[in-house]
Amino acid sequence: MDKVRVAVVGAGRWAQRAHLPGWSRDPRVEVVALVDSDRQVLGEAARLFGVRRTAGDYREVLDDPSIDVVDVVTANTAHFEVSAAAIEAGKHVLCEKPVHRDYRETKALADAARAKGLLTKLGFTFRYAPAVRYAKSLVDAGFIGTPYVFNGFEQNSQWIDPATPMRQVDPDADPEVIATSSIEGYGAPIIDIMHWWAGARLTSVVGTMRNFLPERVVRATGRSQRLNIDDGDMWICEFDTDIIASIQSSYVTVGNLPGIEARLYGSEGALIVRLVEEAGRCQTIRTATKDDPEFVEREIPAEFFPPGGSSTEDWDSLFYANLCADFTTEILAGGGTNQGDFAQGALVQETINAFEASFRRRAWVDFPLGGAA
The missing domain is CATH 3.40.50.720 (NAD(P)-binding Rossmann-like Domain)
Structure with a gap:
């Protein structure tokens, strides 16, 4: 081919x-x-x-x-x-994303594709941001040392105005029961990055969801009605190593799009990646070391961009060009390399399902949900 x-x-x-x-x-x-x-x-x-x-x-x-x-x-x-x-x-x-709201269905498709020798990929757009790819290369090269703490934020104010039309999640949903929305629709990319950078197995989660704006305009009808969704949430994660993590996603936290920030702190250094349209650029990466703890911005090497790409272009087309190119390379290579695939999608969806279960039970939830990994 x-x-x-x-x-x-x-x-x-x-x-x-x-x-x-x-x-x-x-x-x-x-x-x-x-x-x-x-x-x-x-x-x-x-x-x-x-x-x-x-x-x-x-x-x-x-x-x-x-x-x-x-x-x-x-x-x-x-x-x-x-x-x-x-x-x-x-x-x-x-x-x-998501392939399916039940992680088991996504995993079944991952297994079916693998059995046929087919490759799959999820739309984890932010995994392919040049700044995120560069950060992962630094982590792999040992810049962080032993990772201690990951903080992930997926936040913007896209729906802070209740007059901004929103798609209704489920017309038949019980209005008294808060439904997952922000954590599933917007939280998935930062959860993906958390798993990718942590390099460890998730073991338990706990957290909460909130609905701050009870009534919103529904896109299909143009009328305001009760939409009991999580438009803000916060979670804590434990892994099978000493690393711990926090995740926050929201529709109502003021800030520019796309609103991703990922931080990783370790024994040797730390890094902060922001995928936010600021000062004419869509991404930045800042790093610090234990010997020089003041964070400084780094230039992202050209190798992490698609041909002709730059941080001054639109984030969606820039990041997706990397995603499409990566999938094309994997297909043409005909090997076993397949990052961000349906199996990863199942892991992210299972994490979201665990988050929801923790909120419903008001307790820590063990991971994986199906028992021992």
Whole structure:
């Protein structure tokens, strides 16, 4: 294989801001088909990105042997269905998170793909930020030493105004029971980074969720109603080494998008990565050592950027270009390397499920949820 041929299922806003620009940036990739049930959105995206073949149903592209990858950018409720069908059809799959709200279903798909020799990847966009990749290289090189403490923040004020329309999570949900929202929709990327950087096995979690704005405008109706969701939460995590971690996610903490900050402190040094649009840049990394504890900003080496990339461009297309390039390299290499895959997605979703269980029980919850790892 010398070229990867991709069918993108879902042609809406995120496909046009991240996925399609990411694939289009790589000369080793050709987007050969675009699928969406909304014919107007489909036509606009096809014209914008020069995709000739379009379809209204994803099943129309699964039997095409020339398609190597199915990229799932649909509504969350269709992620599992489309991914499962694509794997069954023998396609590599990139899927936006979550694959499924039950980690066991995501793990089942990971196992199915592995049994067929297929690669999978989750839309953990921030894992592929040049600053995050550079930080991981420093951790691997021993800059941190023995890791002690991880702090992760996924926060912004995107929905601090209750008049800002929001998609209703579940129309049939019990309004008296708070539902996971921020921790699942926005917390997953920082949980992914926590696991990746910690390099240890999670053993127990505890935390809480809060709903600060009871009524919000629902996007589908344009009317304000009770949405009992977690728009703020906080968690503590223990691992099988001495490292401990905290995670916070929120829709109502004032700050710029995308609002990721990851901190790692160790025996030799510390680092702070901010993925926040500030002063015309979308990312920064600062480091300190035990001998020189004042944090200083580091320049991110060019090797961690996609060709022509810089910290002054839009974060979504920049980070996703790295994600798409990484998946393309893994597929073309034909080996066993597959970072950020469905198995990692299952681990992140199981962590979220454990967080929710801790809140419901008002107690520490052992991890993994299914028993011994």
